[in-house]
Structure formats: C-alpha cells, structure tokens
Amino acid sequence: MKILWISGLIILSVAACDSQEKVTETAVEPAVAEVAAVVAVVTQTQDFASLMQQAEDLYMQTKVAKHAWLINLDRIKDARLAAEKGDMDTAVANAEEAIKLSRLALNQAESEKSRWQARVPQ
Amino acid sequence: MKWTNLITLLLASMMVASVQADPETDRQALRDFYQQKFPDIDLAEFKNGVYAIDSKMREQWLEMEDFPAYEIAIDEGEELYNTPFANGKSYADCFGDDPGVKHNYPMFDQARGGVVTLEVAINQCRKEHGEAALPWLVGELAEISAYMAYQSRGKSIDIKIDSPEAIAAYDDGEQFYYTRRGQLNFECSGCHQQNVGKMLRAERTSPTLGHTTHWPVYRGRWQYVGNIQKRFQECNIQVRAVPFEAQSETYRNLEYFLTYMSNGMELNGPGSRR
C-alpha cells in the first residue's frame, strides 16, 4: 500500500515536472527560434548583399578587361531573381558561381596577354 | 662578361622588335600562311570567303547569286543616298561625286584620334547636316553602305596606317583577333586560321584573308542585309563571350586590322552568305 502511494507520488511529480518543462518549452522556444531565424535571414541577406556586390564588381572587372563571359550575366540574374523570391540558398549559390566564373575570365585575360602574340603568323 | 652583356642586349632588342607589329610584314606573313595551306587556290579567290575553299557550297552560292537577295538593299540604299537632307545638302557633300569610296575605309582619323569605319562616316555626315544618326547594324545604314559598296566594286582595298596612333589602333585590333575569349576559350584566329577549312558541325570556317571584301552581307539566317560588326558580335557570342557594342573602339580597331589584312584585294560587296 505504502509502495503504491510512493510510486503514485513519483509518477505525479514526474508528470508535473514534465508539464512544467513543456510550459517553458512552448513559451521560450518559439521566441528563440524566431529570433534565430530572423538573425539567420538578416546575416544571410547581409552575406548575400556583400557577395552580390563582389560578384558585380568582379563582373565589371572582366568587362573592363574585355573578357566578360555571357554565362556570368545569367548567374547574376539568377542570383537576383532567387533573392527576390526569398530563396537565399539558390541566390548565394549563383552569386558564388558568378564570382568563380569572373575569376576564371580574369585569369584568361591575364594569361592571354603573353600568349596571343605567338599565334600571329610569322 | 662582355659577351653576356651583348647577348642580353641582343635579346632585348629582339624582344622589342617582336613586340612592335609591322602591319605590312603581318599581312605578307598571313598571305604566305594561306598560300601554304591552300597551294592550289589563287588568294584573290578568298574574296568569296568560304566558297573559295568548298566547291559544293560554292555551287549553291552561285545559284543564290543569280538572283541576289541584296539587290533590293542596293536600290533602297541608292534612293536614300540621293535624297537630300533637310538642309538641302546630301551625302555627296561629304563623300564627293563618286559614292564608291569603300576601299578607303576604315581610315584612321588623326583629328578625331580614332578609326572611322564607313558606317561611322555616314552617320558623321548625317550629324554634320543636322540629321539623326541611324542604327548601326541593320536597316537604312546597312542599305546605304550596300549601295556604296556596290559602287566600289572592282576597286582594291587601300587602307593606310601611317601614324603612331594609327599603328596603336591596328595593334589593338590585332591583339583582339589573336586573343582567346569567352567561356569556350577561342581566339578569332583559332577558327579562321589554325582550323581554317575545318567543319564545325555543318559550317566550314573561312580564311581571315578576304573577310572584309564583301560587306554588308545578306545572310540567309538573318533574312536581311547587315554590317560586318553584326558578324563580329555573333562570332563573339558563339564562344560565349559578351559581345561588344557596334562601332565601339574595340570593334572599330578590329575592323581596321582585319581590313588591312585584305589590303590590295578586290571589293565585291555587297555579298550573300548562308
């Protein structure tokens, strides 16, 4: 009888504990999650903005070097469109791709400076 | 030690020599290059582009030339050319009595400090007489140049490069022609020299020599007459490079270089191509 009573008490207290935990969970977690999400979006948007700036600057450099690639226009456009739709992962991926492509185009511009002349018939 | 000094000096002077382009040496070397590549073809034939080196395509082309699609453009161009501007003046006030002046273009304009193509000269003439400039690549401007090209038929290309600034413009065009561009990593010469006469899918590449003899061109794919810089843009786009503006300094210098390569060749424009 005594054992039953004790175990009942234990069950009750555990249950109480549990529900207490539940209460705090439901109260605090969404707020944290929300803040975290907002922070994530903000930093991602900031990251994206600076990535995009870099992508556009590098593209302009390829234009000045007369070595711009068409594909780069697509990547920059896709990045912008995805960002407008809020699809930041796609937006970031496209901006990063544009940056890589611009670097390759600039490499081409640089290495060609010393290579073109050898192709002129002598 | 003197020996090494001498050698360094020699090497240095050789490098300077190789950096400074000499247009006439370039032109001769290019002719030699094609003559070796096509020993059986008279280089003068290259004014017919790819049809000089592909007899099957040539037959189809000759059939096309029986009823040339550019004829209407010549007629329209003639009418436009002879219509006086609002101020009573006309193109003849800019170009003289003979509209057949294409063999002199592009020319280096010392006063303006740049290359002037025939199209630029036409629009300059319009502006001097208070008319609006025409769009560069197709339409009335191409028709007027088609008429002027027609009137220039039979004349030999006679481009002059006779100042340091003109040589600099030529150099710039030459460098552009031999520089790889675009994601596909092609240089103009890669297709038109190194691989000249090869098939790219269904298209055979034509020689650089003669590339400027027959413009503007009625192109089957366009279904109208267009100027050469439209073709420059297409060849840039083909290799997935961002094309340049029509009549930008880059394309004007390119056209200057390219036309000089065909110096002495007979003009036979306007032309028709696939």
Place this chain on the structure above:
Amino acid sequence: MLRVFESVNNLLLTAGIATALLLATGLVDAQEGAIADNSVEAELAKRIETGRGVFETRRKGNCLSCHLVIGSELPGNAGPPLIGMQARWPDREALKAQIYDPTLRNPDTIMPPYGLHRMLTDEELDVLVDYVLSL
C-alpha cells in the same frame, strides 16, 4: 529383381531430384548473378546514355561540332574522330583530364576546357567519360 529395379529406380529418382534441386539452386544462383550483372550493366548503360546526351547537346558538350563518332549526323572535323577509345585511353582519369582541360596536354588546342571553365559539372564529366570509353 523388381525390387532391385524399384530401388534403383528410387535411387535414380532420388538422384534425379537431388540433381534437379542442385541444378535448380545452381540456376537460381546463376540467375542471381545474372540479375546482379544486369543491373550493373543497366546502370552503366544508363550512364552512357546520359553521357551521350551531354556529348550531343549544344548547350552542354556540343562535342559533335568537332568530333566524328560512328553514326553521328553532321559531325565536325576540327578534332580527331573518337573511335576505339578504350584501347587508347586505358586510364580513365587521364581521359577525364583531357576533357577537363585539354590545354594541359596541348596549350594550342582549340578544344574548350570543359571542367576548368565550369561548362560541365563533375558528374557530367564522369558520365561523359563513360560514354567516350564506350566509343
């Protein structure tokens, strides 16, 4: 005699059943092997087919603009015909490198650097290699 016969018969029967069973399991085994082989082959065939798509598509490899392969329509000839590739390119990685950046082998080549210039993904290069090796 009859008994003997019978027992022989029985024996034969048992042997028969045993062999049949053995054979059957063997068959099953063989069949299982065949199924396994088939799926590897089918997988490869699928990759080769995908590779062929990359090879022929203009916005992808567009390799036909320069290379003849047997049965191709309107091939170009700026590059050599691609035949007997397995024999000439025993090293798969070397072949992949040739497509990734052909200027490594020949700085003057007109063939575009498909991998280096990010025209094709790594996965596309892999299936392309499968296809080229099947030529």
